[in-house]
Structures are given as C-alpha cells and as structure tokens.
Amino acid sequence: MVSRIRVSEIQLTPGDAGFDAEIAPFNRAIAHRPALAVGAACASDVAAAVTLAASEALPVTVQATGHGAVMAADGGLLISTRRMRGLSIDAHARRARVEAGLRWGEIVRETAKLGLAPLNGSSATVGAVGYLTGGGLGPLSRAHGLAVDHVRAFDLVTPDGRLRRVDAESEPELFWAVRGGKANFGVVTAAEIDLFPVARxxxxxxxxxxxxxxxxxxxxxxxxxxxxxxxxxxxxxxxxxxxxxxxxxxxxxxxxxxxxxxxxxxxxxxxxxxxxxxxxxxxxxxxxxxxxxxxxxxxxxxxxxxxxxxxxxxxxxxxxxxxxxxxxxxxxxxxxxxxxxxxxxxxxxxxxxxxxxxxxxxxxxxxxxxxxxxxxxxxxxxxxxxxxxxxxxxxxxxxxxxxxxxxxxxxxPDQVAAAWTPETFARLSRLKREVDPHHLFRTGHVIVPGAHDTDQEHR
Ligand SMILES: Cc1cc2nc3c(=O)[nH]c(=O)nc-3n(C[C@H](O)[C@H](O)[C@H](O)COP(=O)(O)OP(=O)(O)OC[C@H]3O[C@@H](n4cnc5c(N)ncnc54)[C@H](O)[C@@H]3O)c2cc1C
Incomplete structure (x- = not known):
C-alpha cells in the first residue's frame, strides 16, 4: 500500500477511475503498471511526489506524452506532467519559459505569432521537455544547433525532493548533465529556452x-x-x-x-x-x-x-x-x-x-x-x-x-551507454551516484550510478 500525499491535482492507484488514461503512453506498445500515479499541476506537486517516492524507496517514472516510453513502469510512482502547461514568452529577449507538460506544437503556435521559433523537433505532439533532456535534433538544428545548446536554465526536482534552479552558474554540473541525460537526475518542471527570428x-x-x-x-x-x-x-x-x-x-x-x-x-x-x-x-x-x-x-x-x-x-x-x-x-x-x-x-x-x-x-x-x-x-x-x-x-x-x-x-545498458562517449558516460554515471544514490529514477534510458567508474577508482 502506497501512502498518499497532498498535491493540488490528481493521485490515482490501480482500479481508480481515470488511472489507465492517466498513465497511458502515446507508444501503446508499453503498458505502465505503477502503484501510484500523480497528475502534477505544479512544481510543488512534483516535489511532494518525489519526496514521497524517496521516503518509501519507490522508483519514479516521469511522463509528459509517452512518446518516448521505452520501458514499463512496474510498481513505483509515475508522475504525469501533462497538466503543467504554463508558457511565457519574452519576445524582446527572445526567450521562453516552458512548463513540463507542453508539446512542441503548442509552443510553436504561440511563438509563431511573434515571428519567433524554438528549436523544436519534427512532431508537434512530442513533449518539449522530454525532447530537450535528450538533446533535440530538429529542422532548425543545422542552422542553430541542438535544442540543448539553447537551454538557459531548468527548474529541476532532484531525487531528494528539492526544487532547484539549474543553470550554468548555480549548478554547472547538473546543468551540463540534464541537457542530454534524460530523467536520470530528476524531474524538470520548467525550462528556459532561446527563440530565433524564424517566421517562415x-x-x-x-x-x-x-x-x-x-x-x-x-x-x-x-x-x-x-x-x-x-x-x-x-x-x-x-x-x-x-x-x-x-x-x-x-x-x-x-x-x-x-x-x-x-x-x-x-x-x-x-x-x-x-x-x-x-x-x-x-x-x-x-x-x-x-x-x-x-x-x-x-x-x-x-x-x-x-x-x-x-x-x-x-x-x-x-x-x-x-x-x-x-x-x-x-x-x-x-x-x-x-x-x-x-x-x-x-x-x-x-x-x-x-x-x-x-x-x-x-x-x-x-x-x-x-x-x-x-x-x-x-x-x-x-x-x-x-x-x-x-x-x-x-x-x-x-x-x-x-x-x-x-x-x-x-x-x-550497453545500448544506452552508446549515446555518449565513454568519458561523458563515466562523468554522467558518477554524477548519478551523487544525485540519485538510491537509484530512484530507473525507468527509461537508465544511467546506472557509478556504472563506468574506472578500475583505478575501484582499487
Ligand atoms: C513522432 C516522433 C517524432 C520525434 N522527433 C524527434 C526529433 O525531431 N528530434 C529529436 O531529438 N527527438 C525526436 N523524437 C524523440 C523524442 O524527442 C523523445 O522520445 C522524447 O523523449 C519524447 O518526450 P515526451 O515528453 O514526448 O515523451 P515521454 O514519454 O513523456 O518522455 C520520454 C522521456 O523523456 C524524459 N522526460 C520527459 N519529461 C521529463 C521531465 N519533466 N523531466 C525529466 N525528464 C523528462 C524521461 O526520460 C522520459 O522517460 C521523436 C519521437 C517521436 C515519437
């Protein structure tokens, strides 16, 4: 039996009405079976959910759309971010702040009204934050770079339940790692990204x-x-x-x-x-x-x-x-x-x-x-x-x-590790051990804590 928490939105357990719809991924090949699903409405809901998971040693899965669902969440706690849809655009500074539940199509529709474009991917229904945490190669990338190259900051709930602002100054190592390390270091609740003057x-x-x-x-x-x-x-x-x-x-x-x-x-x-x-x-x-x-x-x-x-x-x-x-x-x-x-x-x-x-x-x-x-x-x-x-x-x-x-x-594990050079993977894996020592974030493309420590370090 999993404890409940105070969140402003939804928490559901198997058998509850709406449970199956809450957890269903876009990729229907994957059937999640979490013990508890939290439909987060804001960053503090996410922090409460992660804190509960940490206190009860429950593995955490984060899902916005389920486009990138690759492994079933079995037991544990699934955080659905799809209600987190805040978007603010500073056209003058060419920046946007996007919450974790937004899809690229929704962001592009608003930025386009201002003659601006994010470094979105090919599909309008893919989640922006899931895409950003994986690098993000899109139609504007040859012109402007990968989407991660133009992230300014994240709000991130780390596996200890803390909501942190992560940018190049405040948390340089986490900022480096979350841009490419997927959900291995916590749940991103919002990202600040650059926009480009592309209207057509x-x-x-x-x-x-x-x-x-x-x-x-x-x-x-x-x-x-x-x-x-x-x-x-x-x-x-x-x-x-x-x-x-x-x-x-x-x-x-x-x-x-x-x-x-x-x-x-x-x-x-x-x-x-x-x-x-x-x-x-x-x-x-x-x-x-x-x-x-x-x-x-x-x-x-x-x-x-x-x-x-x-x-x-x-x-x-x-x-x-x-x-x-x-x-x-x-x-x-x-x-x-x-x-x-x-x-x-x-x-x-x-x-x-x-x-x-x-x-x-x-x-x-x-x-x-x-x-x-x-x-x-x-x-x-x-x-x-x-x-x-x-x-x-x-x-x-x-x-x-x-x-x-x-x-x-x-x-x-070897297929996941192939996404990075051995040096980068070892650095990610060391940071994973530090940030997620109990390995709460272990569904999807998983980096095992300390997996590639060198022999030298083991001696
Ligand atoms: C039709 C289609 C087109 C695509 N096109 C492109 C493309 O052009 N370029 C490209 O680079 N990729 C592309 N992808 C891959 C896509 O970027 C990844 O699958 C991405 O993870 C999807 O994110 P999501 O939020 O939609 O999916 P979800 O399944 O909800 O999330 C997938 C993963 O993203 C991470 N994640 C999601 N939300 C958070 C969060 N709040 N905090 C931390 N981690 C989180 C987690 O690791 C999670 O397991 C495409 C995929 C599909 C299915």
Whole structure:
C-alpha cells in the first residue's frame, strides 16, 4: 500500500477511475503498471511526489506524452506532467519559459505569432521537455544547433525532493548533465529556452515512387553536403498503411519521402532542390512557402497513439556502398515491414562546439538513421528483427554511437551507454551516484550510478 500525499491535482492507484488514461503512453506498445500515479499541476506537486517516492524507496517514472516510453513502469510512482502547461514568452529577449507538460506544437503556435521559433523537433505532439533532456535534433538544428545548446536554465526536482534552479552558474554540473541525460537526475518542471527570428520557411515533402529510392539514396549524401546550413532535408523510406487519413497515393506502398525545411527564399530553395527533383518525378509534392507554425507538416508524423518499436544509430558516411546496402535492406526489393527508415542530416551548427557544453557529445556523424515499425498483432513478431537487420546491414558505416532521443526501444545498458562517449558516460554515471544514490529514477534510458567508474577508482 502506497501512502498518499497532498498535491493540488490528481493521485490515482490501480482500479481508480481515470488511472489507465492517466498513465497511458502515446507508444501503446508499453503498458505502465505503477502503484501510484500523480497528475502534477505544479512544481510543488512534483516535489511532494518525489519526496514521497524517496521516503518509501519507490522508483519514479516521469511522463509528459509517452512518446518516448521505452520501458514499463512496474510498481513505483509515475508522475504525469501533462497538466503543467504554463508558457511565457519574452519576445524582446527572445526567450521562453516552458512548463513540463507542453508539446512542441503548442509552443510553436504561440511563438509563431511573434515571428519567433524554438528549436523544436519534427512532431508537434512530442513533449518539449522530454525532447530537450535528450538533446533535440530538429529542422532548425543545422542552422542553430541542438535544442540543448539553447537551454538557459531548468527548474529541476532532484531525487531528494528539492526544487532547484539549474543553470550554468548555480549548478554547472547538473546543468551540463540534464541537457542530454534524460530523467536520470530528476524531474524538470520548467525550462528556459532561446527563440530565433524564424517566421517562415519553404518546405514540405517530396514523395517519390519506390523505384527511385536507390538512385535518390545514391545522390542524397553528396547533395546534403552541398546544402547551405539554413536548409534541412531528411530522407525516409516510408511504408504507410492504407488508412482513411493516409493520402491515397501513399497508403499501402513504399515511397521515398524527402522532408524539406529551407529558411532561404523560395527561389533559392528550389535551386537547391533541383538535383533531387532531377532524379525522379515525385508522386506527390507538398513543398511550398509556409508559416513556421506549419513546420510539423514537413515530416507529417502520426498524431494518434500507435504501438511501435524503434531504434536509432549514427551514420559516419553514406558512401555509395552504404546507400546500396540501405536500399537492399529496406528498399523496393525488400519485404521490410518497417514503417519508417529515415536518415536525418547533422552537420552545420550541430557539429560545432556549443557555447554552453552539454552531455550531448555524439555530434560528428553525418546522419542519424532511425528505424521504426508498428507492433500490430500481425507484424509484432517480425518488426524488431527486421529493424535490427537494417541496422546490421548498415553496421560498416555506423559510428557505434547514437542520440539518446532516437534510441527508442534500445534500453539494454550497453545500448544506452552508446549515446555518449565513454568519458561523458563515466562523468554522467558518477554524477548519478551523487544525485540519485538510491537509484530512484530507473525507468527509461537508465544511467546506472557509478556504472563506468574506472578500475583505478575501484582499487
Ligand atoms: C513522432 C516522433 C517524432 C520525434 N522527433 C524527434 C526529433 O525531431 N528530434 C529529436 O531529438 N527527438 C525526436 N523524437 C524523440 C523524442 O524527442 C523523445 O522520445 C522524447 O523523449 C519524447 O518526450 P515526451 O515528453 O514526448 O515523451 P515521454 O514519454 O513523456 O518522455 C520520454 C522521456 O523523456 C524524459 N522526460 C520527459 N519529461 C521529463 C521531465 N519533466 N523531466 C525529466 N525528464 C523528462 C524521461 O526520460 C522520459 O522517460 C521523436 C519521437 C517521436 C515519437
């Protein structure tokens, strides 16, 4: 029996009306079963919940949307932040303060009214804070850097239940670690982030027939390398199901999807797109001038909950042989059941050392490679193996590292550790031992306290 606490919102135990809805993640493949769910309305609710968890040695899980749910919370206490939706914008200083329950779409909608943009991700329904704690690679990253590079401060409830202001001056080590270390160091209740004067873009999707995928992949790396930093273009092998909300030209077939966000003029963007347009004629072309509030239409990701499996890796170089290997593993001649096999470009400002260093240190790759498949009953037995086969086929060109936000279902300790260089992982793990000695925060992408202490330290 778990004790109750005074919180301004909701606390529910299994069997209570609303319990299942409170804890349900976007990724329906994961079924949380906490002993207590707290629907926090403010930072002091979060602090009360963490204090209770600490006094009763209950593991803590934090969830805003469940987009990043990778491991079931079993027993313990789940803190749902989705009611924490405060947003304040200082247009003059180009800063915003975002509470832990906000999704990117809600933030972008408000900043766009002021001609400003955050360094949001591709999906409007992903939570801003979960994304920020994992680095945050988005359509503006080549131009301005990873989202963590432009976080000014966090309000953080640490595993001892204390609410701390964490910034470069007050808590430099925690500030470094939370930017990339996910929920391993506590619950972020709010973040202060920079905004950028971006009001519009030229972008959308070019959807190519499957037969063109090998030639597009063969051209893609060289083409991206020539693009200015203000241009972003991901390339996905997309197999969407035939459903009423899926465009009739796209459902039930494989297509190559070039996902474009260009901050230059329409004329310059079209000049830059010409080499890819020259490879094949798109089946569907949604590229156009748009306001920044339409940025989520570039990737056009699903906004309804689905059970899914996913993993990510970093690609050193997409050589012609690598492009061929990817085509063979997931392209038109494969029987891949995966919905998305996607390359997203790094480079530009992502690759440069940021002014405020963070724990995100896998920056020197050319692309992320993300593989994602549905866990519907008809394919759930084959999807993970198919995804692993794509990664195995690409192994000669992978760096061995990953970005933690794209680690998806990879939660084994060595897979989690691959998101950082060994030095960074050892530093995170040492700090984890200091900040969370009883290892209360141990669901999701878990850093074990003191896991990578050197032999020297053990002696
Ligand atoms: C459709 C889709 C598109 C995506 N696009 C991008 C993208 O463009 N770029 C990118 O970098 N990533 C992207 N991701 C990955 C995404 O950023 C991560 O899955 C992120 O963790 C989701 O955060 P969430 O709050 O929505 O999910 P949740 O499942 O609620 O949270 C996931 C994890 O984030 C951490 N977290 C959440 N809230 C807090 C908090 N208050 N304090 C501390 N830690 C917290 C925890 O570790 C938690 O387990 C995408 C994911 C999906 C499903």
């Amino acid at each position: 873009l030229y972008g959308g999707g070019l959807y190519f027939p499957a037969a063109a995928i090998p030639a597009l992949l063969a051209r893609y790396q060289e083409w991206v390398a020539e693009l200015p930093e203000q241009a972003y273009a991901a390339f996905a092998l997309l197999r969407l199901p035939r459903l009423p909300h899926v465009h009739e030209l796209l459902g039930g077939r494989l297509v190559g999807h070039l996902r474009v966000a260009h901050l230059g003029s329409a004329e310059q963007a079209e000049r830059d797109l010409a080499p890819m347009r020259a490879v094949a004629r798109p089946l569907l072309d949604t590229v156009r001038e748009m306001g920044y509030d339409e940025i989520a239409t570039v990737h056009h990701e699903p906004d309804h909950p689905v059970p899914s499996w996913g993993r990510g890796a970093l690609v050193r170089e997409l050589t012609p042989a690598a492009a061929q290997a990817l085509s063979a593993a997931a392209g038109p001649d494969s029987d891949s059941p995966l919905t998305v096999v996607e390359l997203r470009p790094l480079g530009g400002a992502v690759a440069r050392a940021p002014e405020r260093p963070s724990a995100v240190d896998r920056r020197d790759a050319a692309f992320t490679l993300n593989v994602l498949g549905p866990l519907r009953p008809d394919v759930r037995d084959v999807v993970p193996a198919a995804g692993e086969r794509v990664l195995a086929a690409m192994a000669p060109w992978l760096t061995g590292g990953s970005l933690i936000n794209f680690q998806g279902s990879a939660v084994a």
